[in-house]
Amino acid sequence: MESTAFTKSDLAKYPFLKQTAEYIKSLDLQIDNLASIGSDQILKRAEERVNKAITEIRVPKCLKTLDDEITSFPIALLIVIATENSFIKKRYALAEAKQASSDLINFNESKQKILKIAEDFDWKIKMNSKETLDSPLEFTVNFNDYLRNAAHLHDKKWKLTNSILSHGDVYLNKKDVIRLLQEEIRRRIEKRLDLKLASYPPELAEIAEKVKKIAVEVIGDSEAEEFPKIVVQAAFPPCINALYEAASSSHHLSHIGRFTLTSFLINIGMSPENVNDLFKTFSDYNERLTRYQIEHIAGERGSATRYTPPQCSVLQTHGVCKNRDELCRHIYHPLKYYLRKQGLDVKQTSKRGN
Numbered sequence: 001m002e003s004t005a006f007t008k009s010d011l012a013k014y015p016f017l018k019q020t021a022e023y024i025k026s027l028d029l030q031i032d033n034l035a036s037i038g039s040d041q042i043l044k045r046a047e048e049r050v051n052k053a054i055t056e057i058r059v060p061k062c063l064k065t066l067d068d069e070i071t072s073f074p075i076a077l078l079i080v081i082a083t084e085n086s087f088i089k090k091r092y093a094l095a096e097a098k099q100a101s102s103d104l105i106n107f108n109e110s111k112q113k114i115l116k117i118a119e120d121f122d123w124k125i126k127m128n129s130k131e132t133l134d135s136p137l138e139f140t141v142n143f144n145d146y147l148r149n150a151a152h153l154h155d156k157k158w159k160l161t162n163s164i165l166s167h168g169d170v171y172l173n174k175k176d177v178i179r180l181l182q183e184e185i186r187r188r189i190e191k192r193l194d195l196k197l198a199s200y201p202p203e204l205a206e207i208a209e210k211v212k213k214i215a216v217e218v219i220g221d222s223e224a225e226e227f228p229k230i231v232v233q234a235a236f237p238p239c240i241n242a243l244y245e246a247a248s249s250s251h252h253l254s255h256i257g258r259f260t261l262t263s264f265l266i267n268i269g270m271s272p273e274n275v276n277d278l279f280k281t282f283s284d285y286n287e288r289l290t291r292y293q294i295e296h297i298a299g300e301r302g303s304a305t306r307y308t309p310p311q312c313s314v315l316q317t318h319g320v321c322k323n324r325d326e327l328c329r330h331i332y333h334p335l336k337y338y339l340r341k342q343g344l345d346v347k348q349t350s351k352r353g354n
Ligand code: SF4
Pocket: 237, 238, 239, 240, 311, 312, 315, 316, 320, 321, 322, 323, 324, 325, 328, 329, 332, 333, 334, 337
């Protein structure tokens, strides 16, 4: 089947495509000399992209000047890289991917275009020649491409046993293909953001600082702070230690206790899978419900907001604050305790003049 070519408007709408990267290369932009890009407009638009991603988890399109719109994407990526903050990176990738998926639906993109975008990710995808009105499954997608992207989607309908599978292909409708593409887009953008550059043009570094401040305002101090990738149990605050021990020995936890423990562990980098394992020995364990709650707290469902534990004052009111120690006197939040115990609390470090 012959597929349609991408137009310049497509490249502006879907800037994560390989062809967009080639187009940008042909413009020969000098990133270390942003003046060469020739327009403040592009920098402003790039900043707006990132800000909208943080505040609204979307990046509405601005298709009046296509070249500016296309160019603003790699500049936005550089701004996000310059923040050196994994939360902002994840949020940006998620927002661009969600926007692309809703644009594919709202612009009512043709099946040929969906197919071509999937091929940009090297999917083995075909139009379903046996599609009928009773069974509007417009595409067949190779089993491996399906599994790679559906693996993180927990709604029952994504289980392979609930899909129509034949000769290694899964039959899907347009909406489901777009949902799977959203996962692919998110991962591609996250990969592009997984870079560290030795230096950044001052204009970008300045915008990155502003973006970090916005992130703190929107998502809170603790969440915007960078957590080390390894979970350090020795740095758990006393309240979390008590909850963790209770959970490990299958003792009952109150609702707020469960929420506090789950949100704490998710925020310090424990995977939802490992948090789920912790609750498995509970007598009232319900796999579907527990997974749902953990993923909701982790921001993988619904509003994509990751929840943080309540502040110490709230935990004290609910009797969750236990075995306070000396460090507790100097912090107001369990996540602050965790960072400070490891000497990772940026504000405290600068206050001490270290
Ligand atoms: S003061 Fe805060 S961090 Fe310390 S035990 Fe109480 S709730 Fe936990």
